[in-house]
Amino acid sequence: MEATVTVPALEIRELAKRFGEKIAVNGISLDVPTGSCFGLVGPNGAGKTTTLSMATGLLRPDAGHVRIAGVDVWQHPTEAKQLVGVLADGVKLFDRLTGEQLITYTGLLGGLDRETVARRCADLLAMLDLNAAAQTLVVDYSAGMTKKIALACALVHAPRLLVLDEPFESVDPVSAANIRDILQSFVRGGGTVIVSSHSMDLVERMCDHVAVIAAGRVLAAGSVSEVRGSSTLEERFVELVGGRAHVEGPSWLSRS
Ligand SMILES: Nc1ncnc2c1ncn2[C@@H]1O[C@H](COP(=O)(O)OP(=O)(O)OP(=O)(O)O)[C@@H](O)[C@H]1O
Helix, strand or coil, X not given: CXXXXXXXXXXXXXXXXXXXXXXXXEEEEEEECCCCEEEEECCCCCCHHHHHHHHCCCCCCCEEEEEECCEECCCCHXXXXXXXXXXXXXXXXCCCCEHHHHHHHHHHHCCCCHHHHHHHHHHHHHHCCCHHHCCCEHHHCCHHHHHHHHHHHHHCXXXXXXXXECCCCCCCHHHHHHHHHHHHHHHHCCCEEEEEXXXXXXXXXXXXXXXXXXXXXXXXXXXXXXXXXXXXXXXXXXXXXXXXXXXCCCHHHCCC
16 A cells, blocks of 8 residues: 655755854754644744745745745745745734735735635634724734734635744733634644744643754754653753853842
8 A cells, every 4th residue: 555645734944044144044954744733942043033934935045945735935936825824023014004904905915806805804803803903004003913913814815834923922811812722723624833932831732843943953843742851841942952041130230
C-alpha cells in the first residue's frame, strides 16, 4: 500500500533576511503540519515578524523558499495568498473606513461576491463582538478592537492557513478567550494556525506544536510536549534562550 504523504500547511526552508549589517533571519526551516496550531516564540528581535512576513509574501527573502499547502509563495503569489489569512504586526490598515467597510472591502478584494461578503461580515462582527463598532471608523478603534477587525479581515475569505503575528497583544481577557475559541474551532474544521506570541502560557494552552527561535535561528521545534520536556514551556524557553541575569535595578530606583 502506498503511504499517504501529507503536504505541510506551511513549509519554510532555509529562509534568510538581512537588513544592512543586521542578520534578522539566519536560515530558518520549519514545517507546520496541516491541522495544527503552531506557536512561534522567541525573545524581542528574534526574527519572528520577519519570518512570518516572508512566509506570507509581504517581505521578499534574501534566500530560501516558502510553500503554503505546496504552493510556492514567491513563485505563485496570487494562488498562495488565496490560501492564507494574515494578521500582520504593525501593518497599517485602511483606517479611514468603518469596521464593516474594511471587512467588506477585504472580502471583495479577495474575489468574494457581495452577498457572501455581507453574510460573512455580519458573522465576523458578531463573533468578534464588534457589532456596536461596525459603523465606527477604524482609526477611532482601540488597539484591541483594531486587532479584532484585522483578524476578521484575515478570516473573511475562509483561508486554510492563518498566520497571526501577536494576535493577543492589547486584547482584553474576554476577547482573548473568544479569539482562542475561534482559532480552536478553525483548527477543528481542518484549518491550520501559526501564531507568534510572547505568552508561553497561552502557547502551552492553545498550541500543539511550537518553535523557539532566537537571533534568527530555530533553537527547538516540535510538539509542545517534546519541546518543553518535563519543564514548563516558560522554563524551557528561558533555558534555551538564556539572558536571565540577576540584575538589581540602579540604586536611585531603590528607596531603602
Ligand atoms: N525593516 C527593518 N530594517 C532594519 N532592521 C529590521 C527591520 N525589521 C526588523 N529588523 C531587525 O531585525 C531583527 C528581527 O526583528 P523582528 O521584528 O523580526 O523580531 P521579532 O522576533 O518579531 O521581535 P519582537 O518580539 O520584539 O516583535 C531585529 O533586530 C530588528 O531590529
